[in-house]
Amino acid sequence: MLTQYLxxxxxxxxxxxxxxxxxxxxxxxxLAHNASANLDAxxxxxxxxxxxxxxxxxxxxxxxxxxxxxxxxxxxxxxxLNTLLVSVLSIVLATLxxxxxxxxxxxxxxxxxxxxxxxxxxxxxxxxxxHVVWWYGLALALPGIKQSIPLFGVAWLNNSGLMxxxxxxxxxxxxxxxxxxxxxxxxxxxxxxREAKAPWRGFSSRRxxxxxxxxxxxxxxxxxxxxxxxxxxxxxxxxxxxKGGIVLVPELLALCLALSFYSAxxxxxxxxxxxxxxxxxxxxxxxALGFERGSTMRQLIVPQAVYPMIPQVTNxxxxxxxxxxxxxxxxxxxxxxxxxxxTLNQTGQAIECIVLVMGTxxxxxxxxxxxxxxxxxxxxxxxx
Numbered sequence: 001m002l003t004q005y006l007x008x009x010x011x012x013x014x015x016x017x018x019x020x021x022x023x024x025x026x027x028x029x030x031l032a033h034n035a036s037a038n039l040d041a042x043x044x045x046x047x048x049x050x051x052x053x054x055x056x057x058x059x060x061x062x063x064x065x066x067x068x069x070x071x072x073x074x075x076x077x078x079x080x081l082n083t084l085l086v087s088v089l090s091i092v093l094a095t096l097x098x099x100x101x102x103x104x105x106x107x108x109x110x111x112x113x114x115x116x117x118x119x120x121x122x123x124x125x126x127x128x129x130x131h132v133v134w135w136y137g138l139a140l141a142l143p144g145i146k147q148s149i150p151l152f153g154v155a156w157l158n159n160s161g162l163m164x165x166x167x168x169x170x171x172x173x174x175x176x177x178x179x180x181x182x183x184x185x186x187x188x189x190x191x192x193x194r195e196a197k198a199p200w201r202g203f204s205s206r207r208x209x210x211x212x213x214x215x216x217x218x219x220x221x222x223x224x225x226x227x228x229x230x231x232x233x234x235x236x237x238x239x240x241x242x243k244g245g246i247v248l249v250p251e252l253l254a255l256c257l258a259l260s261f262y263s264a265x266x267x268x269x270x271x272x273x274x275x276x277x278x279x280x281x282x283x284x285x286x287x288a289l290g291f292e293r294g295s296t297m298r299q300l301i302v303p304q305a306v307y308p309m310i311p312q313v314t315n316x317x318x319x320x321x322x323x324x325x326x327x328x329x330x331x332x333x334x335x336x337x338x339x340x341x342x343t344l345n346q347t348g349q350a351i352e353c354i355v356l357v358m359g360t361x362x363x364x365x366x367x368x369x370x371x372x373x374x375x376x377x378x379x380x381x382x383x384x
Contacts, residue, residue, distance in 0.1 A: 050347045057342050059333045061249045072343050079338030087321045090259035097264035102271025124265035128323060131258035136330045139250035154234050162253060163235035166246040179219040187214030251332035259320050266316050274309035275301055307379045314372040318365050
């Protein structure tokens, strides 16, 4: 009797889900049909054929070669890479800054606790657009090229951006990054196999040296045995500018710093809340066993706090990716500015451009969510 009831419940649930899916598909079909009819009435060609046409506009900062004579598809790729660059840099910096502020927020030192709290409240209560404009104004207020600020003798900072050394052969840089990723992956797998035979003891403090060794040794061995010649271009001031190296434009720096510090305030609160959610009995037990506070936080409290903080940190990462579109405020050509802005205005293909931008952001967000969920699942399994 119970089995028959469960089978009927599952059948009814499947029918309901199928009905909802059919209704959603019908709505999308009607919208697409209506849009196609309106475009035909206005004699506007639909489709993505415009991507093969000449773009005709320039993008000041780009990671790959690009000229106005390239296609709209090439402009889309340049904008996508700029978005990914800003997002990755901001996520890394926001994570490090947010973790530091969060740990300082739960410090027993009164001054550090209050200063970090004031910093967090200030950063997250100021609108992100104001952050972007403020950092951009600060970047433009830097000294001119003639009065550039030297950094360790190999980099320069001025109101034109940050000049950094860069390999003469860009292909070697790409291969080097690939080998670093492969080396870290191999070291991670090796650590996982070794740790699978031992009980979990929180964060493994011995894992990061292996990851660092894998990231350094594999590219170094490949460089020594391949006979490749790695030469760096150091920025040198010539005339009214700099020659050699790579320039991180003020728009990129301002957007990265704004996204990083604004998002770090939310990550800091997430870290603080997760740490404070751990039962106070854990602190008392560690103190009774003679553990110092630093060891208690590192080996006992933080490992238990990681699992509940991952979902909120994931949301912050997704917001960083989506908020990178605010580069349009200061003229940084990322995905929305290029494809969703200039390309749309020049071609009139509004639906296609918006669908392309929305689809790209959706794919990036889903990838981040999947990776963070996998990590969260593994952390949960270790905790149990």
